[in-house]
Structure formats: structure tokens, C-alpha cells
Amino acid sequence: MATSLPTSSSLDPGNPPQPRSFRSAWLYGPALLWLLAAGLPFAFVVLSSFKSVKEYIADLWAMPASLQLSNYLEAVEGGIGRFFINSLIVTVSSVVLTLVLASLASFPLAKMKFRLNRPLFLLFIAGAMIPVHVTLIPIYTLTNRLGIYDTLLALIGPYIAFHLPLAVLIITEFMSHLPAELEEAARIDGAGPFEVFRRIILPLSTPALSTVAIYTFIYAWNEFVFALVLLSSRSNMTLPLGLMQFSGEYSVNVPGIMAAVTLASLPIILFYLVMQERVVAGMVAGAVKG
């Protein structure tokens, strides 16, 4: 599967327009239809988030009477800030540690010849096939036994472990295509393997590392199942779990839920708008994982 992945250069914004045997005018119809299908829920969320419950119930189509921020204030008072910080801590630690562990492991897999090389590589990438739910019960009991149940630390281990397959695959592929001359030159100068890794290979691998970082960031930010199983107290919840909590508490206050959804999704959407091409490439690379 991995071998049939396209290179992302095709997603470059700089590509010249490609004439195909369709005419532009014909394209707008279906494109607009999907624009509506994809975009309407977002409009619904944002507009609803500014309405009062009364307004929301009274008329679906009415614009909010005024841009009232009370729903947002309520979400903030409900502790969405705490969820946000928790998500940030878990996500950033997972991304950093995934990059460290995966790049360390990828270096020998890409650059050294030893007997276990191929079996270990396959062992790592096979993990991409495993549904996380298979491991939920053992990880739950393990987390309890380690005494880290209901702490943010409980999430970081599984988040890293389940991103290693893709990370190792991407980084190993990338490193194995780096020219061997560079490291040989360094080795002749007396650099040990760790120095070769840190000074030569790692800096050259930044494109692969950034792909892995983006992909891991988005998935860790949105992850739900492990959080559901491994956290229980409100002060430790990450955003997806916190949203569930809100929806239980707010029940009929749909505008309140929509405000919370908007706040929780905003960082990722802004992140995407700022670095569109890289995010798109990162998600395509994530194809192996599905």
C-alpha cells in the first residue's frame, strides 16, 4: 500500500493549470452542490452559536438578532479553557515524543544493515492495521496498575505508540533516500553513529518530520476513545471528551454546544488555513493509516 502512495509534489500550489477535457462552466454545478453540502453544517454551527436558545427554537433560518457572545462565555465558564490546555499538553508531548522515538528508530532501519532490520520494520508498520479497540481493555488495566489512571500521562503512551507505525514508515522511507556520501564523510571525520544521526541525518529529514508532526497533531488533538477510557475527572479531560461532557450538561442548550464545538475546532481550522498545503500533504501521507 505504502508503495502506491503518490508524492505530494502533485499538491503543490505552483502547478500550472491543467487543461482537461471538461469545460469550466460545467464544473461549477456539482462543485457548488458539494460546497453547499460540505459548508452548510459549518454555517449552521457558527450561526447557531450566536443565537439564544429561544431564537434557535423559534426559527431555524433566522439570523441571530445580535451577535451575542453569551454562549461562548458559558463555554469558557464551563471550563473549556481547561480542556483546551489539557489537549494542548497531551498533543504537544505526543507529537514531540513521537518525533524523537520514531526518528531514532528510523535511522538504523534506513541506514544500517543488521539481521533484524526487515522484521522490525514490518513489526512496526503492521501496527497500522490494528484497531485501537483491541487494546482498550489491557491498556485500561495497565494504566490502572501503573497508577496513572485519570492523568494526562495515561494518554501520551498510547498516542505515541499508535502513531509510531506511520511515523516510522514515513521517516524510514525518507532517510533511506538520503545520499550515503554525507554520512560517510562525517564518519571518516570520526563522528559516531549518534553524531551522524543528530548532525547529518536529522536536519536533512525535516520534511518527513514535519509531515509526521502535522498528522500526529491533528489526530492527537481529536482523539476520543483512549480519553474516554483512561480519564474520568472533569479537570483532566481533553477537548473531545469535554465536548461530550458539555453536551450532556447542556442538553437543550444547542447554541451552547455549538459555541463549544466552534471553540474546540477553531485551532485546527486556523492551523489548516495558515499552512494548507502542508496539512493536505500530511493527511495524504496519513493514507497508510487510514
Next chain:
Amino acid sequence: MARSDIQPRTLDTYAKPEPATLRGSSGFQFPQWLVAMLFIAPALLLYAIYVIYPIFQSILYSLRDWSGIGAGTYIGLDNYKEALSDGIFWRAVRNNIVLVIASIAIQLPIALMLALLLSAKFPGWRIFRAVFFLPLLLSTVAVGLVWINIYDPVFGLLNGILGAVGLENLQQSWLGNESTALPAIIAVVCWQYIPFYMILFIAGLTTIPLELYEAARIDGASGWRSFWDITLPLLRGIIRTGAILSLIGSLKFFDLVWVMTGGGPNRSTELMATYMYEEAFASFRMGYGSAVATLLFIFAFVIAGSTLIIDQRRSNR
């Protein structure tokens, strides 16, 4: 571009011949395998703890009648017998299969169409692509909460739209009816994941040399002809990749169902993963839940294994 330098390659070419040892800066020589293992050890340790060990642990748990507290009692294969003779389990399996087939049959054609549209690069295509892509970025919890309210029978957007265009007779409680709940969830799955296959196909489309289309046009082939004779055959590999990803991905489905219906009404949206979760973490039947989890693993293993074998056969040909 992040991945522009990575060339597709086969798995057997990843290790290049290297000198048998690496020289440490002290001049002392470690055997190469030891150096390699030191680099790999931290990742391997974490991977073993959180991925490999739990699989075996799940199998062990599945042989017990166990509530999660104490050790439980060994009951052999009874949990499996119960699961395999349980109508709810098979209903969950059936729903998983429906989800796979619907995912492939709906998502891939629409995604391909959108990819073709966008790759024509009509004016403003970039704005379109940005919006098309957005659903993929949201957490499934957020997506679920939004769509619950879109599907709401009284205040929901969908019934509102149906009412506005005069289709009142189609209005219903989308997630409340057994017959519409699963299709309603599948629609949301498509809404969220079509952009993923779309960008996969966009990437695939740009690998097709434009000269082929030029030549076809000179030969007088219509747009449809060149689609059937050039685009589709040359995209076959990437379409297959998409189908495999969809297949594997659908076994991992949980969040959306859990948020939107919890498997109901009357188990009509139950999936293997939601069933396993309920048994283990709501009914505290951890042994039985582990048996369901192990069966889920076996399904995943068989699917992954057979796609691998088919892949091998193709490349050997």
C-alpha cells in the same frame, strides 16, 4: 513540500549495504546490531507495551469470566461461544460490513468526481478545495454533536430544509428510526471522509501525463472516453489503495456511533467496537469484551493478511 522527495519504493530496498561496524568517537567498535538496537529500543519498548502486549493480554482475558476486579475465573472458550451465538454480535458484524460496502460504494465515486472537478482548476478552485477539506479536520465528537442537531426531528436543519422545499412527508426522526439510523450515520461518515479520498485522488490524478489527454483529444476522443480509457485505468492502483484504507478504517469505527446513537435504537447502529466497549466498560464484562475485541483483531488480521497476499500475487505477476 513535505513528501516531495520521498519516492515510492519496494520494501526490500530499504537497507543499503553498509560497513559491518560503525566506529564510535572513542575508537571503540560496537557491533552494528547493538548500535541499531540502542536506537530502536525506546520506540520498540513503548510499542511493545501499548500495542503488542495488549493483543496477547486481550486473548488471555478473553478466556476468563472477569469483571475487571480480581482475577476472574478461567472458562475456556465460553466467551467466544457466547459471542458467536449472540444475535447482537452478528448484528454488529453485519453493520460493520454494511458500513464498509457503503463507504466504498459512496465515498470513492464522489471523491473521484470531486478530485476531477478540482484538478480542472477552474477559477476559485482553491476556495472550493479549502471548504471541501474542512470536515476532515474536525474531531469526530464535534462532527457527531453537530449532526445530532442537524438530524433533530423537531429543530434540525435537515427536516427544516425538507420542509422548506416541500418534502414534508420525508421528515422524520433520522437517528430515532431503526431503518434510517445507520444510513444517517453512513451519510455523516461520507461527509467527513470523502475529502480524504478526494485529496488521495487529486494526488493520483497529477501523476497521469497530460500528453495522454492531448493525444486522445487529437484522436477525437470525448471527455468521457478519455475518462474511461485513460483516467480510470491509470488510477486503478490508487483506487484500490483507497478501497483497502476504507476497508481497514471501517473496522476502527467507534466515535461517531458512540456520540450519535450509542449503538441504538435497538442496536440498529451497533458496531463491533461499540459492542465491545459497552460490554467491557458499561456492563463490566471485561472477559466477554476481550473476546469480542479478539474477534475484532482476527477480522482485522484476516483482512490485512489477505490484502497483503493479493498485493504480493499482483507484484509477482
